[in-house]
Amino acid sequence: xxxxLFEKVWEAHSVxxxxxxxxxxxxxxxxxxxxxxxxxxxxxxxxxxxxKYPERTxxxxxxxxxxxxxxxxxADPLADAMxxxxxxxxxxxxxxxxxxxxxxxxIVHVVGPxxxxxxxxxxxxxxxxxTATHGAFGAIAFGIGTTxxxxxxxTQTMAMxxxxxxxxxxxxxxxxxxxxxxxxxxxxxxxxxxxxxxYAYEYGxxxxxNFSMEERMTVCxxxxxxxxxxxxxxxDEKTFEYLxxxxxxxxxxxxxxxxxxxxAIASDPDCDYDDVVNIRAEDIAPSVTWGISPDHGIFVDxxxxxxxxxxxxxxxxxxxxxxxxxxxxAGAPIKGTKIDVAFVGSCTNGRVSDFREVAxxxxxxxxxxxxxxxxVPGSQIVAHLCxxxxxxxxxxxxxxxxxxxxxSMCLAMNPDKLIGDQLCASSSNRNFKGRQGSPIGRTxxxxxxxxxxAAITGEVSDAREVFQxxxxxxxxx
Amino acid sequence: xxxxxxxxxxxxxxYVPGSDIDTxxxxxxxxxxxxxxxxxxxxxxxxxxxxxxxxxxxxxxxxPKFKEASILLSGVNFGCGSSREHAPQALYRYGIRAVIAQxxxxxxxxxxxxxxxxxxxATAEDIEALAKAIEADPATEIxxxxxxxxxxxxxxxxxxxxxxxxxxxxxxxxxxxxxGELLEGAxxxxxxxxxxxxxxx
Ligand code: SF4
Numbered sequence: 001x002x003x004x005l006f007e008k009v010w011e012a013h014s015v016x017x018x019x020x021x022x023x024x025x026x027x028x029x030x031x032x033x034x035x036x037x038x039x040x041x042x043x044x045x046x047x048x049x050x051x052k053y054p055e056r057t058x059x060x061x062x063x064x065x066x067x068x069x070x071x072x073x074x075a076d077p078l079a080d081a082m083x084x085x086x087x088x089x090x091x092x093x094x095x096x097x098x099x100x101x102x103x104x105x106x107i108v109h110v111v112g113p114x115x116x117x118x119x120x121x122x123x124x125x126x127x128x129x130x131t132a133t134h135g136a137f138g139a140i141a142f143g144i145g146t147t148x149x150x151x152x153x154x155t156q157t158m159a160m161x162x163x164x165x166x167x168x169x170x171x172x173x174x175x176x177x178x179x180x181x182x183x184x185x186x187x188x189x190x191x192x193x194x195x196x197x198x199y200a201y202e203y204g205x206x207x208x209x210n211f212s213m214e215e216r217m218t219v220c221x222x223x224x225x226x227x228x229x230x231x232x233x234x235x236d237e238k239t240f241e242y243l244x245x246x247x248x249x250x251x252x253x254x255x256x257x258x259x260x261x262x263x264a265i266a267s268d269p270d271c272d273y274d275d276v277v278n279i280r281a282e283d284i285a286p287s288v289t290w291g292i293s294p295d296h297g298i299f300v301d302x303x304x305x306x307x308x309x310x311x312x313x314x315x316x317x318x319x320x321x322x323x324x325x326x327x328x329x330a331g332a333p334i335k336g337t338k339i340d341v342a343f344v345g346s347c348t349n350g351r352v353s354d355f356r357e358v359a360x361x362x363x364x365x366x367x368x369x370x371x372x373x374x375x376v377p378g379s380q381i382v383a384h385l386c387x388x389x390x391x392x393x394x395x396x397x398x399x400x401x402x403x404x405x406x407x408s409m410c411l412a413m414n415p416d417k418l419i420g421d422q423l424c425a426s427s428s429n430r431n432f433k434g435r436q437g438s439p440i441g442r443t444x445x446x447x448x449x450x451x452x453x454a455a456i457t458g459e460v461s462d463a464r465e466v467f468q469x470x471x472x473x474x475x476x477x
Numbered sequence: 478x479x480x481x482x483x484x485x486x487x488x489x490x491x492y493v494p495g496s497d498i499d500t501x502x503x504x505x506x507x508x509x510x511x512x513x514x515x516x517x518x519x520x521x522x523x524x525x526x527x528x529x530x531x532x533x534x535x536x537x538x539x540x541p542k543f544k545e546a547s548i549l550l551s552g553v554n555f556g557c558g559s560s561r562e563h564a565p566q567a568l569y570r571y572g573i574r575a576v577i578a579q580x581x582x583x584x585x586x587x588x589x590x591x592x593x594x595x596x597x598x599a600t601a602e603d604i605e606a607l608a609k610a611i612e613a614d615p616a617t618e619i620x621x622x623x624x625x626x627x628x629x630x631x632x633x634x635x636x637x638x639x640x641x642x643x644x645x646x647x648x649x650x651x652x653x654x655x656x657g658e659l660l661e662g663a664x665x666x667x668x669x670x671x672x673x674x675x676x677x678x
Pocket of ligand 1: 062063107108109128130346347348406407410411428429
């Protein structure tokens, strides 16, 4: 019988049925970070348990690390206590820890793939909802809570109910200036922030075939914003090429065997899905959010929704609440909205290809006065590559602050925060109220190149116009 | 680990209206800088309950009428956003023992169940009716009957609620925290792992 990748991986990792009907699922790879793991280690100690497979457990530090100076001890004593706790736990329980001195530290979802820890056909769990990122490699990767972290630490398994699978095809050719970020913002807008509940999203079609691994990661990363518990792309030659030679990738004969296995794990061409959605690439344009939920998305040349035109009372209220919070005017163009801060980074768009793409355009431009622009590499390796390739200097010359690796202004558990009602053009993944550290701070999500365009003009802008993208595409072509 | 059966939860209620109340709102990220969950209850809904100077804003949880509430009522997609367990933990440590909402985000729902906090779904009308009753009389006793999927309140009023079978089973059979059962499966875990090439060698 033909099966989807999800079903194959699920079956291979199903240990047994539990009394409540859920499945005890084996988790091959467990990633941990400083924020959600200390309590789980505490529970382990209380129960007198050990980490079952310490060699399958990898830790790094990302959420709380300051990005200006990464010297320890940190100025914030709470943050310092957390990083010390992680080091202590890793040591005591024998877990590999990519710390700040390792040269391999970074956002957990950047580090896993970079190290070759993220592999096709595996199950991955991490106490962070953006674990879906790893699905770009054809892994089934779940964000979990702290009690589940305890379960995975102690048993290498967790209790879970099987998901349905929705295949999302994006076919055709993306217009110039349209990026992976626009694709996922568009998908979330179409299917809603709750549309994916109960589903794993399988992304495919020619757009995904053509995407680089980093672009696939950007899309899989935000599956959770669409309500899906995980998202993945079937592994292919690009996946293998990316993984080859990475520190934790299989080597020599084991490599060839692994590639055979990985090929076989992809969804069978004629398998059934619980749902199929087809999207035309040509219909997608550079996208931005206007509200306080990731499905509050519009194309940059559209106008801000008008609550008076809502179809239901609930929708009217929700638009009104978003507009009041965002201090935006119903029916006005989103283009031209003044911004205060521009942020390029996060596990969605903080990889080397993101900085390369922006660097292509910002040469010769400068961040406008009054806008604070920060660029934060997703890992120390990304930071290193950006320095080596001269990208960091291009950002600096253009007026960006170039920072150390971490989550930074994506959620502001570190010193990088919005102040008051500042509005941030952000390449991150969440525009919830208060997400970027100020209870009244405002976020507009967009692709890194769109963030750069906003930084340069001081307002939400169409990057295709600011950087004459169509012309440069023509030149390149 | 001996757990108790959670067949029903009784207590007083508080209504926090709104849809898509996300975990950042339930517990703002800056309060996640902690190595234990103790004390998180104080910061529940912090940014909507308190001004920057620490003074109180009008919020149902600041209203002395609802100080004793242990059952929270809310709208659609409660607990969406970040998977942080700090959110259910903050609710639990504040004293919330059950949540009635129109619907729940998945990870949040699972986290609550594992803490033994039933999350049951009801229609907007039924929640509205219950909210009116507790507004009129905050001492109204609410009973969330997990076993039979009903909520009872006031003098004989009731409505049906939905809870997925897996969560219901787990709660009523005292298996809501799965660690004991997962540990028992160790031999099967090893057997499954031995079949997976990437876990060998
Ligand atoms: S970058 Fe943002 S979304 Fe990603 S792991 Fe860090 S805080 Fe979470």
